[in-house]
Amino acid sequence: MASFNLKINGTTLEVEADPSTPMLWVLRDHLKLVGTKFGCGIAQCGACTVHLEDNAVRSCQLPVSAVGDQKITTIEGLSENGDHPVQKAWLEVDVPQCGYCQAGQIMTASAFLKNNPNPTDEEISTAMNGNICRCGTYTRIKKAVKLAAADSK
């Protein structure tokens, strides 16, 4: 066990955990930030996606000891009132079915659009390819990403 001061969603939180513990479980089990989801645990599904600084990362592969000073943003901290352009686009297009994968999809999409505000369809597909949606909302996700890109202009 070790103690970590983590910068999450704009606040510093103290956590006692084994250094090997993936951020996914620190967020869920220790901090009760359950918006970040467990899907596979092996970097295959993207359900656990969070932002480490400005990059989308798989929190199931990120040991708490590797975070240090870097800022983490989870779905709970993406915007104050659920009004990030990507979140708004998700509602507008009515993307979710079961909804379980969607936080991960939104975190991947928002980091991607920050780096590439004018993506082509191809680029969207490639960027989103690591996020599985078992319910098959892919065509709507693409529509929502395009809408968010257009709206942030």
Next chain:
Amino acid sequence: MTLVKTKIGRRSFIRTSALAGGGMMVGFSWLASCKMTPEQVNNLPKEWFDINGFLKIADNGLVTIMSPNPEIGQNVKTAMPMIVADELDVDWKDVIVEQAPLNLDVFQRQLAGGSQSIRHGWEGLRMAGATARKMLKQAAAKAWEVPEAEISTAMGRLEHKASGKSAGYGEMASAAVQEEKPDEAPESIEAPEEVELKSIDQFTIIGTDRKNVDGPNIITGKPLFGIDIYEEGMLTAMIVHPPAFGLTYKSMNADEAKGMPGIKDIFHVTVYPEDAEKQWSDGGGIPELVAIVGESTWQCMQAKKALQVEWDTPEALESTKSYGDDLSKLLEAPVEKPARADGDFKKAFAGASKTIERTYTAPFLAHNTMEPMNFYANVTADKAVLKGPIQTPEFLEKTLASVLKMPLEKIDIDMTRMGGGFGRRLYGHFGVEAAVISQKVGAPIKLVYSREDDMTQGTYRPAYKVNFKAGLDANNQLIAWYVKGVGTNDDLIFENRFPAGAVDNYLAEKNSLNTKITTGAWRAPRSNFIAGAEQSFMDEVAELAGKDPIEFRLELFERATSNPVGDPEKNDYDPQRYAGVLKLVKEKSNWGNGDKARGVSAYYCHNSYVAQVLDLNMNGNQPQVDEVWCAVDCGIVINPISAKNQIEGGIIDGIGHATFSQMTFENGAPQQQNFNDYRLIRHSEAPKAIHSYFIDNGIDPTGLGEPSLPPIVAALANAMYKATGKRVYNQPYILEKEVVG
């Protein structure tokens, strides 16, 4: 406008009362149907009359609709209240939808959240809204001293045009349930015995796009799912199940694992004792497991790695190869009697001018809901409290009563939103596992399956094999059709579906192979395979006849309409509705034009009709679907934006599994454990565009969650043939070799 009765004999579908704090409440039965005769009503199960939905109208005009049905991803939590609100005539923005807490005394539990919920709930939901509206009108008529018939309603308001009087629903809500005699208990107020339902053209909410009511919670990451439950003092539990089907627990060495940080206990657990009264919903639940209980999920996962469990092999183990062989043998073996026989298939086939025979296969599939199986349980000496994602709580409760040796009244089960179902959460063994683990450690626990636990547990879509034969006469008319299907623990064939009734000489046979690998319902059971096989074969038969595949099918539907073979009552489809979707998709896809490789397919299941056209390009041996046109006849569409979401999901799901997915086994051990070796469809592989169209026919609504999946498998195969000149017979198409199992 239709008049319906809220009461038949002594049984009432509606109960009304005053709301504490002002306002009115209408309790209703989600399952009630008012189109029945008294005899039918008397034969209905009791729970059809249980009040299990509530509609509240507060003094401020806010309407709350409480649904006992948890959300599984089919958006019934939005669609069902839309139906109530439409009949009630309120503004949708004044409606709040709540998931009703499941209190044993108030709500009767039921099979929850399936694609048939709307079909079953349709009448009851409408009646509830109409009853409340009528009572509000009665109250206003009394207050204003005008005839009830002169009062109109719209957008949550009552109006009497002649006198210029108007009022919001909230103002009349308390009066609507006011007793004549104030000394009597308000609960005893009787609902009107007969209420008026709107005609289709009067709908203002049904048929319009309404966004998912849980959307804002989903996109902000609110705790909605079973796996999100964290209770005071709760521990985490994980299980170790046998690594191969057919193995049983022998012994373990947990010395090292027990000493690991955060680990509370590790023990062998009997989930189902020999005397347990199991329900069908216990499905492939594994009787004996090892449980690990600890402070956090990661700690349990680490201990699991250090744990050594020994397993016994009481019998020979089964493999993919043995299943393939056994299914082939079964396919050749004679059956005792046919499932259906019209005319004389053998004779007609022998005398046909042209004949064709083909065999199709498909492997086992896992459900792989994104949210792995999990359940919360707190079992103490005198109470069992459980919460989690399950569709069959009333069956779980019965099993628990037997396993925990506890009376039903002491068992409480709450349902949470479900991170996908596809049939998987009908089988609630994980709830039983959570309960016995909690009982043994004497603490509240949340059982969480790892992805590997989830994927290798079993309860799979069965492996299937089907053989078709067809014969054409000299005029290229289809005169003989034969189908024989076999599956693991499942016999595959719906003998009364198309083309039964459209072919003079028709023979259907089926059989099932018992296997240790457990199977269960998987999105559109049986249809998910047989549709693809049948509609691929139909394409080849049309080609053999030298006819356009759509025209060929339309000819058969014409035959089934004008001169059906056999008893038309027996035919489990309406040929005209079938033809309707085909014609619509033909028009919308501009069939017959363009140079793309395209395929067509049509199927009927879950009471709905679907026809699809699909365009694709090949990328090596991998199809890349370009566009899909999909025509659907599911009766009245409640919420088009969400209905289209279901259709798109079913299409992507169908393309994905048919192209990429399989579970295989070696000596009983699943060879796929996680998403690195079990291929699911991904963004870049999904169709570029899906266009959905609905038949507008005013028929009562039918299933939407399933019907778009089965036919797309054949639309894909038929388009692949157009692109490559080669037919595909074995799923997953990316391999195109016989896997089976």
